[in-house]
Structures are given as structure tokens and as C-alpha cells.
Amino acid sequence: MxxxxxxxxxxxxxxxxxxxxxxxxxxxxxxxxxxxxxxxxxxxxxxxxxxxxxxxxxxxxxxxxxxxxxxxxxxxxxxxxxxxxxxxxxxxxxxxxxxxxxxxxxSLYETTIANLSALIDNALAAPLVQFSEQLSDLVADTSEPTLGPIALLARRERLVLQGLDITRQLKALAGIAQLSAGRPILGEDRIILESWLDETLSRHDAKAKSRSQRLLLQSATGLLPTVYGSTYWLGMALDACIDNAICHSGHGTDIALSACGIGNYVRITLRNQGYGLQPALLRRRLANPLMRGKAASDERPGLGLGLPLARKVVELHGGRLVLEQELDGFVTCIIELPAGTSPLPSQDMNVAQAQRYANDLVRLLSDRNTAAAERASS
Missing domain, CATH: 3.30.450.20 (PAS domain)
Known part of the structure; x- marks a missing residue:
């Protein structure tokens, strides 16, 4: 030829x-x-x-x-x-x-547009109308109170939670649009995992308390390695995983978040008592609903974009995200990210950045050497 x-x-x-x-x-x-x-x-x-x-x-x-x-x-x-x-x-x-x-x-373009319209209609139209109506009622009650202070405060708290849910869904929708348009997401942020995990988990306290759930941050054994990337996008990814765990756990259950270093990666694990999903449904939660043959209308409330968006963000940072169903009914969400190295090419690193990366690597190696010496002496 x-x-x-x-x-x-x-x-x-x-x-x-x-x-x-x-x-x-x-x-x-x-x-x-x-x-x-x-x-x-x-x-x-x-x-x-x-x-x-x-x-x-x-x-x-x-x-x-x-x-x-x-x-x-x-x-x-x-x-x-x-x-x-x-x-x-x-x-x-x-x-x-x-x-x-x-x-x-x-036919991907036509399918995506059709699914997007169906998802917005099924998952956002009614909540937006309800939120708008309740917001108008709250404004009216504030100007001419018909409720007592305690009842008014409870209404405000419910409205805040509804607004946060709608905001997260719109944020995920914007994220999908930005990634589909080819927007680069990798950053050079230096993420200290201990404080980052605590701050991210605390953003979901109100929603968890409304369902009588406890969000638990388990202490890591030893120092955690530093992760480099986009704080905004990785925060959105972890937010989606936590929100999914809250929504798909029973009332009064515990949701545990932990992290540990494994080789050149850091593993973040989110464990919750799930509804006993089959493996096919676990995989489906990670599938972008915009790319399916037909948009589902029987899903739980929400656009269903959070986990697919989280998976894409993690993969673009060189990591992976998986869901696992355990025999005892617990569902585990695992995020693995490369640690101790910058995602940016070497020519984009200045001297100060390189020094920070070197310090983090020295700290990580020192911690591992100390742990190895303790094991050898025991």
C-alpha cells in the first residue's frame, strides 16, 4: 500500500x-x-x-x-x-x-443536548420554582412577621440548605461545561491535606446534621504527603463525593473520611452506609448522564453530574476515583492522587516552587525513614 x-x-x-x-x-x-x-x-x-x-x-x-x-x-x-x-x-x-x-x-451532540434538557427539567425546574416561592414567603414573613422567632429561624435554615443543593448542582453543571470546552484545570496549588480535608468536610456539616448524620475525619497515621493541583477543582470533586455519601446514606448514620500515603500516591477514603447498590449501579453513578443513550428520570433528586465530574477532575490530576460496595452494606469512595510532585511541566516552575516541592519530598522521605527505623527497632 x-x-x-x-x-x-x-x-x-x-x-x-x-x-x-x-x-x-x-x-x-x-x-x-x-x-x-x-x-x-x-x-x-x-x-x-x-x-x-x-x-x-x-x-x-x-x-x-x-x-x-x-x-x-x-x-x-x-x-x-x-x-x-x-x-x-x-x-x-x-x-x-x-x-x-x-x-x-x-449522534453524541444531539444526545447530549436532549439529555441535558431532560436532566434540567427533571432535577432543577421544580426545586428552583419551590425555592423561589419559599424565598418570597420568607421575605414577606421578615417584613411582616407571622411566625415566631424559632419557626422563622427554622424556615431560614431549610431555605439555606435548599439553596446550597441548587448551587452545587449548578456548579457541577458549569464544571461539566468548562471541562467539555477543554478548559485546563491543573494548577500549582500546594494542598496540605490535613487542613484541606477538614475544611472541605466542614462545608457539609449543616446538611449532614439535617439528616442526623455525623461526618467523621479520622486521624492519619504519620504525616500525609502534600498534593499539588487545583484547589478549586479538587475541592469540587471531594465536595461531590461527600454530598453523594450524605444523600445515599440513611438518617442517623456515620460517614467517615480518612487519608493515608501509599507509595507515591495519597489515598482519600470516604466510607458510608449505603443502600446496597449493585455493581452495575455503582458504575452508573460514575457515568456522565449527558453521554447516556437516554436521560433517566427515576434517579434520586439531582442532576447526577457530581460523581462523573469528580472522576474526570481526579483523572486529569493523574489519579483515579472508584466506588466499592462492601459485603456489610458500606459503600467506599476511593480517591487516589499523585503526591509530592507538581502536575506542571518543569519549565513552568520557578525557584520558590521548586524549593517547596523539594521540602515536601524531604519531609515525606524523612517520615518514611523514621517509620522504617521504628519498625526495625520494634
Missing amino acids: TPSIIDLFNRLTDGLAVIATDGAVRFANEGIRKLMPIVLGETFPHASIAANIDQACAGHLNLPHRFETDFVFDHHIATPDRLEVHLVRSPAGNDLVVVVRNLTES
Whole structure:
């Protein structure tokens, strides 16, 4: 195949592969390599497509042949993508040509807009109207009191909680829009975990108390390593995880937040008594509802953007976020972030920043050496 033909195929938006008569892949353009892990000389890495290729090579299919199939990425946690596949005979020789189009991706814009409209209508329209009406009533009661001081204070507290819930959802919606637009989020903030975790947890005290829940910050064993990144975005991510734990825990339960250093990472763990979700539903909570085939209307109140946004933010900081269902009914949210190093390229670091990073690394190594010496002497 000439370089000009290869360049032409790589310019196609659809995936294209050339298959030899023995079923092995002879050529794969960039479009199909982005879609699935193609290896030249091996069979097609999709069971349904590979089966159709075998049938075509054996002469049991009339070409050209078109069919549709599902495809689930290794990291895909939402509805499987729908693929449209065409098998045609190569114009030169006996090879097969496979053309694959991702129907889900091609309709992503329309699906996203439709889901966004449905989510806002289902999750925000009624709360906004209710909040507006109750705010007007509160203003009227303040100017011409019809309630006693205690009842008026209780109404104000309920209204504040409603306003905070709406604000968090709008903030998450803005975050999704900013990330989708390609806004860079990595920063050079030096995050001291002990104080940062305490401050973040305290922001949710009022909501937890309204549900008779306790937010517990468990003390770390030894010094925690420093994390570098965007305080704003990582704070939004942790806020979403805590808010999810509060909303999906029973009244009167405890929610525990802890952190520890593991190798070159710091692990933040949030543990709460959940509702016994199945693994598929746990994965769904991390899936961006804007990317699903259809917006769900039977979810608990909220846009459902918090955890997907948190997962994206953590991944953009070089970490990972997972939910785990334990046998005793507890749900554990785990955030792992690289520690002791800056996310910025070295050319963006000034001398003062480099000194801070070096000091943090020295402190971390010193703490580990002390712990190792204590273990050796015991």
C-alpha cells in the first residue's frame, strides 16, 4: 500500500481495516485504532465483527454486508456504543475491507443536548420554582412577621440548605461545561491535606446534621504527603463525593473520611452506609448522564453530574476515583492522587516552587525513614 493511500485512509473519520484471507489484520487506519486495540497480524479484536469476517472469508456471506453491533470499551461504564459495520471485497486482490462507524459518537451532540434538557427539567425546574416561592414567603414573613422567632429561624435554615443543593448542582453543571470546552484545570496549588480535608468536610456539616448524620475525619497515621493541583477543582470533586455519601446514606448514620500515603500516591477514603447498590449501579453513578443513550428520570433528586465530574477532575490530576460496595452494606469512595510532585511541566516552575516541592519530598522521605527505623527497632 502506497504512502499516499495510507494517508488518504488515515484522513477518514470512519475506522477502516484491511483483512487478509486468513482473517488477520493487514492494515488499520487511525480511526479504527482510536476505537479499539488493533494489532497487525492478529484477528479483529471484537467477537461479533470477527465472526462476520470469518463467515465472509469462508464465502458464507454475500458482500457487501452491513450489520450493527455493540462495543464496550475497557473503561466504558455507560451504555455500550453502537457500531455500524460494512464488509466489502477489496478492489485489488482477495482481501476484505472492514469499515466501522461509531453511531453513538456521531449522534453524541444531539444526545447530549436532549439529555441535558431532560436532566434540567427533571432535577432543577421544580426545586428552583419551590425555592423561589419559599424565598418570597420568607421575605414577606421578615417584613411582616407571622411566625415566631424559632419557626422563622427554622424556615431560614431549610431555605439555606435548599439553596446550597441548587448551587452545587449548578456548579457541577458549569464544571461539566468548562471541562467539555477543554478548559485546563491543573494548577500549582500546594494542598496540605490535613487542613484541606477538614475544611472541605466542614462545608457539609449543616446538611449532614439535617439528616442526623455525623461526618467523621479520622486521624492519619504519620504525616500525609502534600498534593499539588487545583484547589478549586479538587475541592469540587471531594465536595461531590461527600454530598453523594450524605444523600445515599440513611438518617442517623456515620460517614467517615480518612487519608493515608501509599507509595507515591495519597489515598482519600470516604466510607458510608449505603443502600446496597449493585455493581452495575455503582458504575452508573460514575457515568456522565449527558453521554447516556437516554436521560433517566427515576434517579434520586439531582442532576447526577457530581460523581462523573469528580472522576474526570481526579483523572486529569493523574489519579483515579472508584466506588466499592462492601459485603456489610458500606459503600467506599476511593480517591487516589499523585503526591509530592507538581502536575506542571518543569519549565513552568520557578525557584520558590521548586524549593517547596523539594521540602515536601524531604519531609515525606524523612517520615518514611523514621517509620522504617521504628519498625526495625520494634
